[in-house]
Amino acid sequence: MGSVSTNYENTAAPGVPFYTPAQIPPPGTPLDKASAPTLFQPLKIRSLELHNRFVVSPMCQYSADDGHLTDYHLVHLGQLALHGTGLIIVEATAVEPRGRISPQDAGLWKDSHIAPMRRVVDFIHSQGVKAGIQIAHAGRKASTLAPWIGGTATKTLADESVGGWPEDVVGPSPIPFYEDHALPKELTKEEIKGLVRKFAEAAERAVKAGFDMIEIHGAHGYLISSFLSPRSNKRTDEYGGSFDNRIRFVREVTEAVRAVIPETMPLSLRVSATELMEWTGEESWTVEDTIKLAKLVPSWGIDIFDVSSSGNSYEQRFPENPHFQLDIARTIRKALRADGIDMVVAAVGNITDAQTARDVVQEGPEAAGELALVARQFLREPEWVLRVAHELKVGVKWANQYSRAGPRTDFSKKF
Template identity: 55%
Template sequence: MAPKVTPAPNVPFFTPAQSTPAGTALESNPPTLFSPLKIRDVTFQNRIWVAPMCTYSADNGHLTDFHLVHLSAFAYRGASLTIIEATSVLPNGRISPQDSGLWQDSQIAPLRRVADFLHSQNQKLGIQLAHAGRKASTCAPWLGERGKATTATEDVGGWPDDVMGASAIRWGEGYPKPREMSPQDIQDVVNGFRDSARRSVEAGVDVIEIHGAHGYLISSFLSPISNQRTDKYGGSFENRIRILVEIIKAIRGVVPSTMPLLVRVSATEWMEKQAAESWDVESTIRLAKLLPSLGVDLLDVSSGGNNEAQIIAMHNDCQVSFAGRIRSALFEAGIKDLLIGAVGMITEAEAAKAIVENGQPGKKDDTVQIEDEQGSTAKADIVLVARQFLREPEWVLRVAYRLGVEVQWPLQYGRGQFLEGSRI
């Protein structure tokens, strides 16, 4: 009898089963970058994730065929987790009128379509739940001057009179003036995150990330510059992180205990030289130490975005170095159950490899920090990559080739594998 193509199970269409996910190392002792990592009950075949990237292409919050094609291109080429762009938990939490949303049940079905396809390829899907806060109701970036925001007015689907933030402080030029959130507004946001998390589970998402970075709502609460409240959500460190803590608890209360939960933060808002007090790396370390007991599994370390006066000392590994500082501080405090993700200008194979590698050949347990003779330690457990995937959707496969690691390719693409001596 001739061999038969095995169909992928549990999906409403035919596609060949990828019994070994693309991006899986086919050798016994790969570098850490291509070794598997299990978080709760979810196993990732490598340490390369696709970071959330806004595309301003949703239809009243609903994902479309664009998102199916866009996200799938990275996933079936070997990324072990592909995270959907910032997805608003309330209508007024979108950055633009074309942002992804999950505030109503009709938005579940198009999300499930993406999840079904990724699962048919034996890959994992994440979603970043968000509220834009005072950076909401702006136009898609290509509609205005590069680097400057343009308020989306009501005639183009915006809501400039319903923008809210921790305090009534405008982010900067081109942004609407927000109102200070009432206690009911805060409760609505917490409930929105909870309900969107429930819908994510119903849609088949594998991982949830809370967006607490880049000056959006949660980020604006964390900073004493943008949060000048005098109630229980402002003032002290404990008060400023309160909304994030409440959101984490609300989400953990409705998602399975087996589901990984991530939090993205700006490690610093880059205002140390401009303000007597700001959100900085030490603040992030203080927050990070609290997260494992709340049920958070990984801290995704980014930076900036909360103040137009920020002065960024940008270099290729600035954000990666923050991740390393935070990870080291956690280990020094004996906290080994919060994983760290590094993001930002990760474009080269060797750099990605070095970020997650401890420097000891054969050492695979990154929950224990081990130093080599030069004191080299992993800066993170995961690398999250965004723009490089826009340039090279097959980046995982290229990285493997450049590092000399044999990995599984999608079955249908096997004839395109890089051969010895081929140019890429």
């Protein structure tokens, strides 16, 4: 006859500076791993161990105070940690003040940013979830207003009266993103080298804040992305012109970051796989360029290739297929596997229903990636992981404090 446990201690979560019950296993863990789809299977990348393949994609919230995260971020990201995602990536975080998209963007350009970041990371960790951060520079798309203020017929640019810096916006070439954006100053080679150092310094602060992984933002027309594109990069030095020259900045940033973070920490790169400007017949950054880049980045220290699109050209044209980005990720993954490259591919873009989420990462040659990155659907439904599990009939662990509200299958019961 087996013995009955007499341990009635409400065990505390380890490694955090406050009491909260330990989530063992973390919310979103399948109760029967053997029968669960790949979406609910664990994944290990270097020393990072995720309990499922759901990732909260970086989402700008325009709610920071001089770059510092606030209680808003603790609540916004904390609620997602309670509901079962495997990894949460904090929004695009600027490596210098003029690298912010808006005056209210998050930052990691000074040491005082570390403690508020650590507070958010500690809470995410307390729920058994992993925390990542996206380090970024807005480049020529900097000094704009939050979207619920800007982007109107009256004003997009944030001027000095609201904390903006329209006279100190920078890019690879003096080409504005659009007529309502600042005219960027062309970076000197010395300034480029300085920015490489600033990315590395931000990464060092991210390590001190306790993050489990770091992503470099090379997408959506921000600084790195604008260096990649021949439409926005008209330089004639070693940072412009040829493909090898246009990728030089992202290579130097990646290698500098990799050199200062632990060998055990995964490093991700987000790219816009296409500018969606092929319709012009003019030279632009294309899926073929992205595949070429993807085959190079593992040697620089990249572990995760995060496939997004667009954002560098105002005249971009989106395909009618809402899942075109997932198809691009699938194409890139197949090209990598054909060359024997097993780098993790992260797929993102309109993953809003259970079946799409399942199919994106389902193990096999048709998978779009190993990770499913989701943004706006988590804003609609913070508990979306649990809803997906219910719809796919996968039993999963709920947060201890929420477990009495788990999915009800027998509505004859009364509580």
